Amino acid sequence: MSAATAQRSTIVERLTKSWLYIGLIGIGVVSFVRIITDTDDLTGAGTIRAAIIATCPILAAALGGLWAERAGVVNIGLEGQMILGTWGAAFFTYHYGPWVGILGAALLGLVGGLLHAIATVTFGVDHIVSGVAINLIGAGAATYLAEAVFPEYEGGGPRQLNGLEAPAQVTIPGVSDLANTISDQHWFFVSDVASVIQALTTNISTLSLLIFALVIISALVLWRTSFGLRLRSCGENPQAAETLGVNVYLYKYVAVLISGALAGIGGGFLALVASSGFSTGQTGGRGYIGLAAMIFGNWRPGGLLAGALTFGYTDSLRLRDTQSVHSLLLLVAIGLLMFAAWRACRKQVKGALVVAAAGALVMAWFLLTDSVPREFTVMTPYVTTMFVLALGSQRLRMPAADGKSYRRGSAG
Amino acid sequence: MxxxxxxxxxxxxxxxxxxxxxxxxxxxxxxxxxxSPGEFWSTMFEVPKPRLRVDIVNQTAMIYIAAVAAAIGFRMGLFNIGLEGQYTIASFSAATFAGAAYLGGFANVAASLVVAMVVGAAWAGIAGVLRATRGVSEVISTIMLNAIAVTLVGYFLNNYGVKEGNSVHTKNLPSGTTLGGWSPFEDRDGDIWALAIVAVLVGVGFWALLNKTRFGFDLRASGQSESAALASGINPKRMIVISMMLSGAVAGLIWMPALFGGARNYGTSFQVGLGFLGIAVALLGRNRPIGMLFGALLFAFLSVKSNDLTFGTxxxxxxxxxxxxxxxxxxxxxxxxxxxxxxxxxxxxxxxxxxxxxxxxx
Known part of the structure; x- marks a missing residue:
């Protein structure tokens, strides 16, 4: 008993310590790059604020992916469910205000999830095939419904609905001002932390807070409750779960429905917070980026949060000035070189050399140019994911029965 | 019987x-x-006007090529979701090559088709190689490659394209190398594009490849059971890369009928979404040459005929x-x-x- 608790506490200690160190080093490097390249915008509160807004929809979609895939269902239909969510948010917000709007977004996403669950769980259709069909239906339905319904609304047209009420924003008075003063000093390290705090405490949307809270809730439910354990067992080994009396179909249904609802909320965020209204084609492939963030994060809540933040941060820099994107190159170069050094320490010579070469290339790119074309920043999440998959595919571990068709009674 | x-x-x-x-x-x-659903269906089921009939044939051709490209992957057990990216980047490359007019007349057309196929194959090949050597799911990598292709083409177009008002496009084809087509009705109803014939060739080729060649047998065998294929001496990794590239090469041809028929450059006239329609049609037609033909015809009919809706309903x-x-x-x-x-x-x-x-x- 005592040994178990002792062991457990060391694991917790080790994990929190290593995350703490990585986090501290990360902030240090960012701060260093900011001062070297003289781009205060790199960690300005404005940038962080934009990054949070860009992160949230990706994060919601990634969470949706996590729920479905942990129960063994691959959900490529996230994009379609997200599109449905944008329409749902617009329609319900127009009539009943933002919070019902978010519920509406979740409801429409859930309908997309239900379609996916019926096709994949009940009928055993290939998960990718069903997902592709749902993306077609989602895009078509949102376009059609917008054209059919929104032109008659105030501020609406066949392809958009503007002037929707956004969910409330929160400011924590004392902290916000203090953080603002410190971040304006542009000190090493301290000001960077202060801008993050400032962004988190000044005019932050309650929906952002909700989505961040959902990450923690998902992690707790999936990994700390017996419900979560059963759900994950359906993704690892459904036959074994069935022999233990778990209703596999039910758990898969619940997981895919939650997945759709989360993607829908992500769509709702796009329509209500990230912009001031609905427009057709608003998601721009963010459902796919969410999927990428989840894979990047190795099917873990903490990992997908890191992935979504990375993608959201690059996405937000793109909208600001090209100068800060250029200094980001230095950041990437330093990051890669540090990663190479870490690999070299662990005697993985070949891997270290590959990463070091990539780092040197990015460094050369930084030193030889003054700006990065806008399109290259757009590509960043996709290229990063390709690299992570290509270099780290051995270390990524997805649920064992992920994407496999399962039929009730097949355990014999 | x-x-x-x-x-x-x-x-x-x-x-x-x-x-x-x-x-x-x-x-x-x-x-x-x-x-009113009644109005909708009566409009949809009216006999299309000659102009729309021509459009339906042209669209059927392009969707059919896309469907065959998807089916090559499916029969091998590969999910090439990246058709969209492959034909985008291939169409852009072919249009750029053709616009540069290194060759004249028909040679330019033929060379451009080869360029389209090579570029499409190469782009799909990235996913194939990643799958074969690193075990990366082709679904995820092709989704990523789609997005990369679209942004890459946007970058090249914005920086090296011909600007005309608000829009950018590649150089127009030299006048000698547009192919026009065959107009079954009056001239104002438009042409059935000459390269729509590519769809027929691709369809027949697909049928012959699967049913009449050793490679087709290997492909189907690997698709049905990788272990059985391995046991009969087929190298599964090689098959993955080859069939992925083959699928990409066919995908490269998707938009070629339009390029040499009506569009004459890669720009606003480029039609997106054909890749996903192709996947849908391949599923609808069970990856069978004849089945996909009906599927392509149905989808083309729906898409083209829906234009009538704006007037009547x-x-x-x-x-x-x-x-x-x-x-x-x-x-x-x-x-x-x-x-x-x-x-x-x-x-x-x-x-x-x-x-x-x-x-x-x-």
Whole structure:
């Protein structure tokens, strides 16, 4: 008993310590790059604020992916469910205000999830095939419904609905001002932390807070409750779960429905917070980026949060000035070189050399140019994911029965 | 004979149910938003005007090429979701090459087609190589490659394209190398593009490849059972890369009929979404050359005929996207149900015969 608790506490200690160190080093490097390249915008509160807004929809979609895939269902239909969510948010917000709007977004996403669950769980259709069909239906339905319904609304047209009420924003008075003063000093390290705090405490949307809270809730439910354990067992080994009396179909249904609802909320965020209204084609492939963030994060809540933040941060820099994107190159170069050094320490010579070469290339790119074309920043999440998959595919571990068709009674 | 008739009947059952289901859902959606489904269907089922008939043929050709590209992957058990990116980057490259006019006349057309195929194959090959060497799922990598292709083409177009007002496009084809086509009706109704013939060639080629060559056998074998294929001396990694590249090469041809027929440059006239339509049609047609032809015709008819909706009715043309999507989902579900049903029928037949023979010997 005592040994178990002792062991457990060391694991917790080790994990929190290593995350703490990585986090501290990360902030240090960012701060260093900011001062070297003289781009205060790199960690300005404005940038962080934009990054949070860009992160949230990706994060919601990634969470949706996590729920479905942990129960063994691959959900490529996230994009379609997200599109449905944008329409749902617009329609319900127009009539009943933002919070019902978010519920509406979740409801429409859930309908997309239900379609996916019926096709994949009940009928055993290939998960990718069903997902592709749902993306077609989602895009078509949102376009059609917008054209059919929104032109008659105030501020609406066949392809958009503007002037929707956004969910409330929160400011924590004392902290916000203090953080603002410190971040304006542009000190090493301290000001960077202060801008993050400032962004988190000044005019932050309650929906952002909700989505961040959902990450923690998902992690707790999936990994700390017996419900979560059963759900994950359906993704690892459904036959074994069935022999233990778990209703596999039910758990898969619940997981895919939650997945759709989360993607829908992500769509709702796009329509209500990230912009001031609905427009057709608003998601721009963010459902796919969410999927990428989840894979990047190795099917873990903490990992997908890191992935979504990375993608959201690059996405937000793109909208600001090209100068800060250029200094980001230095950041990437330093990051890669540090990663190479870490690999070299662990005697993985070949891997270290590959990463070091990539780092040197990015460094050369930084030193030889003054700006990065806008399109290259757009590509960043996709290229990063390709690299992570290509270099780290051995270390990524997805649920064992992920994407496999399962039929009730097949355990014999 | 009776058994054969029965199996044909079962094969047609699934698409029939799917079409009925998608008609039903479409009707319900239209009624739900308060429009008239009757008006919608009567407009859709009117005989199309000559101009639209020409459009339907052209669209069928392009969708069919896309469907064949998807089917090559499917038959191998690979999911090439990246058709969209492959034909985008291939079309751009071919249009750039053709516009530069290194060659004249027909040689330019032929060389451009080769460029399109090579670029498409190379882009798909990235996913193939990653899958074969690193075990990266081709679904994820092709989704990423789609996005990268679109942004990359945007970058090149913005920086090296010809600017004209608000739009950018590649250099126009030199006048000697547009192919025009054949106009079955009056001139103002437009041409059936000359390169629509590519669809026929690709379809026949696909059939011959699968059924008449060693490679086609290897491909189907690997698609059905990788271990069996390996046991009979097929190198699965090589098959993955080759079939992925083949799929990409065909994908490169998707938009070529339009480029040399009407568009004359890569720009605003480029038609996006054909890749996903192709995947849908391949699923609808069960990856069979004839089945996909009907699927492509159906989808082209729906897309083109929906243009009439803006005049006669208050239903917006995008409704057919729902019809198409539901048709695909319904068809895959009903195929699965029919397959299970058929297995059960066969099991029952076998057990009946078994009891009959054992009863006779006893």
């Amino acid at each position: 009776n058994g054969r008739l029965k199996s044909v009947g079962l094969a047609l059952l699934a698409p029939a149910i799917a079409i009925v289901l998608s008609i039903l859902v479409t009707t319900l959606v239209i009624a739900a938003v308060g429009s 208050d239903v917006s043309p995008s409704i057919v996207q729902i019809t198409q999507g539901v048709a695909v989902l319904a068809v895959v579900v009903t195929y699965e149900v029919v397959r299970r049903w058929r297995t059960r029928l066969e099991q029952r037949a076998v057990s009946r015969e078994l009891t009959a023979t054992t009863g006779a010997t006893a």
